[in-house]
Amino acid sequence: MKRRRSVVTTGRTARDAYSGPPRLGLRAPRTRPSPALEAARTESPAAPVAAARAAAPGEPGVDPSSVDLSVDLAPRRPGALVLQNPVLVASGTFGYGIEYGEVVDVERLGAICCKGTTLKPRAGNEPPRVTETPGGMLNSIGLQNPGVDAVIERYAPLWATWRVPVIVNVAGESIDDYVSVVRRLEGVPGITGIELNISCPNVGKGGLQFAVDRDAAASVTAAVRRATELPLIVKLSPNVTDIRPIARAIEDAGADAISAINTLSGMAIERRTGKPLLGNVYGGLSGPAVRPVGLRIVYEVAQVVDIPIVAIGGIASLDDALDYLAAGAVAVQVGTAIFADPEVPLRIADGLRRYCAERGLASHLPLVGTALPARPNRPSAKGVEYRP
Amino acid sequence: MRLLDAELVETREILPAQWLQRYRAPWLAAGARAGQFVHVRTPDYSGLVLRRPISINTIDRAAGEITLHFRIAGKGTELLASARPGDSVPMLGPLGRPFEVDPRTHHVLLIAGGVGIAGVRSLADESLEAGRQVTLLFGSASAAEVYPSSLLPDEVEYVVATEDGSLGQPGRVTELVPAYEAWADQAFACGPRPMLAALAHIASGRLERMGVARLGRKRGGGRPIPLGSAQARRRSWLQVSMEQHMGCAVGACLGCVVWGVEGPLRVCREGPVFAAEEIAWEEPA
Ligand SMILES: Cc1cc2nc3c(=O)[nH]c(=O)nc-3n(C[C@H](O)[C@H](O)[C@H](O)COP(=O)(O)OP(=O)(O)OC[C@H]3O[C@@H](n4cnc5c(N)ncnc54)[C@H](O)[C@@H]3O)c2cc1C
Ligand SMILES: Cc1cc2nc3c(=O)[nH]c(=O)nc-3n(C[C@H](O)[C@H](O)[C@H](O)COP(=O)(O)O)c2cc1C
Ligand code: FES
Numbered sequence: 001m002k003r004r005r006s007v008v009t010t011g012r013t014a015r016d017a018y019s020g021p022p023r024l025g026l027r028a029p030r031t032r033p034s035p036a037l038e039a040a041r042t043e044s045p046a047a048p049v050a051a052a053r054a055a056a057p058g059e060p061g062v063d064p065s066s067v068d069l070s071v072d073l074a075p076r077r078p079g080a081l082v083l084q085n086p087v088l089v090a091s092g093t094f095g096y097g098i099e100y101g102e103v104v105d106v107e108r109l110g111a112i113c114c115k116g117t118t119l120k121p122r123a124g125n126e127p128p129r130v131t132e133t134p135g136g137m138l139n140s141i142g143l144q145n146p147g148v149d150a151v152i153e154r155y156a157p158l159w160a161t162w163r164v165p166v167i168v169n170v171a172g173e174s175i176d177d178y179v180s181v182v183r184r185l186e187g188v189p190g191i192t193g194i195e196l197n198i199s200c201p202n203v204g205k206g207g208l209q210f211a212v213d214r215d216a217a218a219s220v221t222a223a224v225r226r227a228t229e230l231p232l233i234v235k236l237s238p239n240v241t242d243i244r245p246i247a248r249a250i251e252d253a254g255a256d257a258i259s260a261i262n263t264l265s266g267m268a269i270e271r272r273t274g275k276p277l278l279g280n281v282y283g284g285l286s287g288p289a290v291r292p293v294g295l296r297i298v299y300e301v302a303q304v305v306d307i308p309i310v311a312i313g314g315i316a317s318l319d320d321a322l323d324y325l326a327a328g329a330v331a332v333q334v335g336t337a338i339f340a341d342p343e344v345p346l347r348i349a350d351g352l353r354r355y356c357a358e359r360g361l362a363s364h365l366p367l368v369g370t371a372l373p374a375r376p377n378r379p380s381a382k383g384v385e386y387r388p
Numbered sequence: 389m390r391l392l393d394a395e396l397v398e399t400r401e402i403l404p405a406q407w408l409q410r411y412r413a414p415w416l417a418a419g420a421r422a423g424q425f426v427h428v429r430t431p432d433y434s435g436l437v438l439r440r441p442i443s444i445n446t447i448d449r450a451a452g453e454i455t456l457h458f459r460i461a462g463k464g465t466e467l468l469a470s471a472r473p474g475d476s477v478p479m480l481g482p483l484g485r486p487f488e489v490d491p492r493t494h495h496v497l498l499i500a501g502g503v504g505i506a507g508v509r510s511l512a513d514e515s516l517e518a519g520r521q522v523t524l525l526f527g528s529a530s531a532a533e534v535y536p537s538s539l540l541p542d543e544v545e546y547v548v549a550t551e552d553g554s555l556g557q558p559g560r561v562t563e564l565v566p567a568y569e570a571w572a573d574q575a576f577a578c579g580p581r582p583m584l585a586a587l588a589h590i591a592s593g594r595l596e597r598m599g600v601a602r603l604g605r606k607r608g609g610g611r612p613i614p615l616g617s618a619q620a621r622r623r624s625w626l627q628v629s630m631e632q633h634m635g636c637a638v639g640a641c642l643g644c645v646v647w648g649v650e651g652p653l654r655v656c657r658e659g660p661v662f663a664a665e666e667i668a669w670e671e672p673a
Pocket of ligand 2: 090091092093115116117139141143169197235261262263285286287288290312313314315333334335336337635641643
């Protein structure tokens with residue numbers, strides 16, 4: 001019998017959205033760090049947790065279906081944003097949840113963050129708008145969207161019929177913009193939460209991004225907080241010198257959760273012409289290349305805020321998600337990896353369930369923050385319910 | 389649209405750095421139409437994070453097979469060319485909107501620039517099957533890149549132009565078009581954007597010369613045909629298959645936009661086939 005070689009690890013078997021072919025032998029299978037190593041680097045409060053995480057498969061586990069992967073992203077608003085699992089799809093990579101409908105069972109996702117939505121329709125930037133870069137991609141979509149009223153009219157009625165919560169990603173050029181968009185979203189059936197994209201130029205401050213200015217970030221968060229009862233996630237930009245004061249200010253201004261990271265600012269040259277490749281010159285870098293940056297930022301933010309953190313940045317496999325949980329996130333968003341393999345988010349959720357079951361964990365929450373340094377009264381990831 | 393693994397059956401280099409690959413993919417073969425494409429995962433993703441869009445070159449429904457014809461343009465296509473028979477290659481498809489031929493059309497003019505032939509190739513088969521006459525105008529830089537006539541059905545009239553004059557008529561493929569303009573009931577083109585822009589210019593002049601009603605205008609009391617509809621493409625004399633860098637290829641990321649006369653159009657969703665009138669063309673050089 002002729003052996004059928006598989007040159008590509010198929011979507012259904014690979015753990016990593018980018019796994020290479022076995023025949024090229026470029027990648028050794030990734031394994032988790034050894035239990036000893038993990039126990040050694042984890043100090044007292046988290047030690048039992050580390051032990052749980054390190055328990056090897058094969059030891060008495062629990063039934064995967066009994067693992068509760070649910071996570072509350074707005075503990076101060078009980079029941080307002082409880083996800084069935086901690087794997088979301090990132091804004092801008094999953095449209096409005098309908099585009100991938102034929103190939104992904106969207107109802108099984110933790111939540112959907114829709115494309116950035118502004119007050120008025122936006123046509124977006126000059127093409128080309130995307131290009132591949134080493135281990136990642138650049139995009140300069142320019143927030144093309146039909147405007148908040150059209151989003152409410154076209155998509156919210158459908159979202160209202162879904163079990164999966166939809167979180168509307170909101171963008172604006174002034175605090176008034178953000179507030180107006182959010183006011184319109186308030187009370188619309190089908191809209192479960194807001195993710196504030198503050199990586200937008202603030203026209204009132206000469207185009208300086210809200211996200212890089214602590215005061216602007218705090219003001220826009222506070223203004224939106226006053227305008228809505230919807231769960232509010234604020235999404236951080238990595239393009240800052242120190243994220244910690246910004247994260248703290250956002251928490252103080254009333255955000256329910258923080259998501260991080262948005263894309264890193266970058267550019268590409270078209271070699272043939274020697275000119276900038278993207279129509280907009282600058283683009284945002286995403287994909288596996290940004291994962292270490294995302295990890296560092298989540299790790300830093302987790303040490304200064306008490307609200308839940310949703311990690312974003314280059315997540316393409318269960319291993320990547322576990323790393324972010326260890327760094328302090330309670331949930332993750334998958335973005336760019338969806339383009340290579342739309343099944344990745346669901347595979348990570350299923351993989352996480354099995355991973356917990358094999359280790360006898362009833363939930364993934366004990367895996368959260370194992371990498372963080374010990375400190376007194378380390379904040380809980382799930383409000384008062386969980387104290388290590 | 390579906391995620392599937394296509395098994396490579398046969399692969400060969402038909403022209404320098406241009407590969408023709410035959411895949412077993414019954415589901416694609418059953419449902420795909422001329423003008424649609426697949427989003428292909430290349431065989432090594434250590435570093436490549438995006439799939440590559442490739443037109444469905446031919447469709448053999450009976451055998452459950454499709455072919456892809458591509459030029460090595462970079463790392464992704466290079467890796468795809470390294471796939472061997474028996475390999476399975478993940479594809480997402482069929483994607484995008486197909487060519488729409490007016491039922492009244494008898495004379496089909498296909499216009500291809502270089503590897504753009506892959507974008508219109510299956511329409512030759514589809515048109516012949518429907519009993520239409522097909523002429524293919526093909527242009528390339530030199531004889532070395534001319535698409536082998538052995539890969540075309542015998543019934544296709546095949547006319548070649550090369551820029552260096554080494555085969556067929558010297559010059560660009562667009563210069564062949566005026567001679568066929570009156571014969572052709574409809575024209576379908578794929579190639580570099582400047583070529584398509586030049587063709588769109590010819591097509592718009594043709595409408596004026598022949599006094600044909602424009603899209604969207606009332607014809608004999610009928611309703612205006614909305615730009616972008618299948619009907620608008622069916623009525624259009626020139627349909628073009630366009631390229632743009634892509635992320636998702638399903639309409640989710642808005643990465644593959646080209647400017648249409650009414651705003652941004654996603655090549656993966658509203659295209660890749662457009663009525664020439666839908667696109668905001670630059671002035672031909
Ligand atoms: C709908 C559609 C159908 C196509 N059909 C064919 C076909 O049948 N045969 C063929 O040879 N080529 C076709 N192309 C072009 C083909 O997609 C590119 O040549 C290919 O993506 C280049 O990848 P690479 O890794 O070899 O090149 P690289 O230059 O290394 O690619 C870098 C990045 O740019 C993108 N890119 C580069 N050039 C293009 C381009 N012209 N169009 C879109 N993306 C590009 C790549 O996808 C990748 O993301 C088609 C493009 C589209 C949009
Ligand atoms: C094509 C594209 C469009 C995006 N659009 C938005 C957007 O509208 N709003 C936003 O907050 N983030 C947007 N992002 C950023 C992603 O949500 C995410 O933060 C980033 O891509 C990093 O995650 P990843 O590496 O998993 O892609 C976009 C990213 C991509 C690739
Ligand atoms: S490639 Fe994503 S919208 Fe077309």
